[in-house]
Structures are given as C-alpha cells and as structure tokens.
Amino acid sequence: MSARRGTPLTIEEICSTAVRLIDESGVEGLSMRKLAAELDVNPMSLYHHVESKEALLGLVCATAAERMHMPPDDGSPWQEQLKALGLAYHRHALEHPALWGYLHTHPQLISDHRLAIWQTLYRILRLAGVPESELPRTSEILNAFVAGVIVAETQGRLSDDPEEIDRTFDLAVHLIINGMVSFSA
Known part of the structure; x- marks a missing residue:
C-alpha cells in the first residue's frame, strides 16, 4: 500500500490507467513514471505487480483483448x-x-x-x-x-x-x- 494513496494498487487499476494513457499519448508516451504519477504511487510500487514496461504492455494487450x-x-x-x-x-x-x-x-x-x-x-x-x-x-x-x-x-x-x-x-x-x-x- 502506498502511503500517498491509502488503498492497495491492483493489476486492473494499473492496466486500465495504462490503456487510458496509451489512448492519450500512444505507447511511446507511456512510461512507468507517468503511470505511477497517474496512480499516485511511487514508481517502484509498479514493479511489485509487473517486472518491466514490456511486461506491462503484454499484460495490457492481453487484458484489453479480454475486455472485448x-x-x-x-x-x-x-x-x-x-x-x-x-x-x-x-x-x-x-x-x-x-x-x-x-x-x-x-x-x-x-x-x-x-x-x-x-x-x-x-x-x-x-x-x-x-x-x-x-x-x-x-x-x-x-x-x-x-x-x-x-x-x-x-x-x-x-x-x-x-x-x-x-x-x-x-x-x-x-x-x-x-x-x-x-x-x-
């Protein structure tokens, strides 16, 4: 749990926010720092859920397809x-x-x-x-x-x-x- 946020971070929240950021700025505009700022967490908190930006993108693509x-x-x-x-x-x-x-x-x-x-x-x-x-x-x-x-x-x-x-x-x-x-x- 982030001291700033007060609630636990979820994979669903990470992926939904990442999709929104990608929709706004493209894949190249997504960074772990920007994502963390949007989620109001320390960037290192994301790495408890995904090991890298590439892993995040793979997860985002899979979950986006599942939402169809x-x-x-x-x-x-x-x-x-x-x-x-x-x-x-x-x-x-x-x-x-x-x-x-x-x-x-x-x-x-x-x-x-x-x-x-x-x-x-x-x-x-x-x-x-x-x-x-x-x-x-x-x-x-x-x-x-x-x-x-x-x-x-x-x-x-x-x-x-x-x-x-x-x-x-x-x-x-x-x-x-x-x-x-x-x-x-």
Missing part, C-alpha cells in the same frame, strides 16, 4: 456470430488505435490462442465447418485479412468518413463470410 465483447454461443448462425466478432474487434481497434497498432507490430502478444478472442473465433469456425486441423491457419488468415483492412482504415487509405469506414468494414466482413461459405460447402 465476444458474441455468445447463443445458437445464432455462425455467419451472425462471425460478423458480431468482427465488428467487436473493429470497434475495439478504432477505440484504442495506438494499443491495437502496438499489438499488431508485436505478434508474440497476440499469438496465444488460449485468449478469449481466439477461442471465440475457433468456436465460430467449428460451426462453419472448418476442420479442427485447419483452425489455427484459418484463424490467422482471417486475422491478417481483418488487420489489413483496419490498418488501411487507420492510415486513411480507404476513407476518413466514419460512415464510409463502417460500410467498408461491413463489405470486408461480407467477403469473409462469403469466402467461408464457399470453403465449408
């Missing part, structure tokens, strides 16, 4: 579930562009297929008829396709108009679903 709204396994068609997952991923990327950009330039942070997003995608791909042996490759290809669309959007290559961005992403999801239909047929 995943479509439930509610019996709806796989196409609807895949669209819902794609839209949640898209919305998350647009809400946290600096974090998303960092995540996708550090593939080791997103390669853990035990994360909820991957498990949800695997469940949906199984519903679509993708063989178990093809789940890793299919999911990585879909991720690369969606990431490419989002990179093009965030760099302004597709459009700066928010409505056009939504229509473009809807088209991308439509292309994915149609491709999956022909794959599973």
Whole structure:
C-alpha cells in the first residue's frame, strides 16, 4: 500500500490507467513514471505487480483483448456470430488505435490462442465447418485479412468518413463470410 494513496494498487487499476494513457499519448508516451504519477504511487510500487514496461504492455494487450465483447454461443448462425466478432474487434481497434497498432507490430502478444478472442473465433469456425486441423491457419488468415483492412482504415487509405469506414468494414466482413461459405460447402 502506498502511503500517498491509502488503498492497495491492483493489476486492473494499473492496466486500465495504462490503456487510458496509451489512448492519450500512444505507447511511446507511456512510461512507468507517468503511470505511477497517474496512480499516485511511487514508481517502484509498479514493479511489485509487473517486472518491466514490456511486461506491462503484454499484460495490457492481453487484458484489453479480454475486455472485448465476444458474441455468445447463443445458437445464432455462425455467419451472425462471425460478423458480431468482427465488428467487436473493429470497434475495439478504432477505440484504442495506438494499443491495437502496438499489438499488431508485436505478434508474440497476440499469438496465444488460449485468449478469449481466439477461442471465440475457433468456436465460430467449428460451426462453419472448418476442420479442427485447419483452425489455427484459418484463424490467422482471417486475422491478417481483418488487420489489413483496419490498418488501411487507420492510415486513411480507404476513407476518413466514419460512415464510409463502417460500410467498408461491413463489405470486408461480407467477403469473409462469403469466402467461408464457399470453403465449408
């Protein structure tokens, strides 16, 4: 417990504050000192919870991904579930562009297929008829396709108009679903 703060520091509080700072100043603007100042703790207090800034960023990326709204396994068609997952991923990327950009330039942070997003995608791909042996490759290809669309959007290559961005992403999801239909047929 910090003498200045009066309450124990939690991983959730550290990660939430780090995400907010990254949203405001980018990953390069985050430092352990700035984070500690925001949390009103001594910078060394952070090291009781994370061993380094790199470890903090890994934890932040994992917890940010876990906060995404995943479509439930509610019996709806796989196409609807895949669209819902794609839209949640898209919305998350647009809400946290600096974090998303960092995540996708550090593939080791997103390669853990035990994360909820991957498990949800695997469940949906199984519903679509993708063989178990093809789940890793299919999911990585879909991720690369969606990431490419989002990179093009965030760099302004597709459009700066928010409505056009939504229509473009809807088209991308439509292309994915149609491709999956022909794959599973």
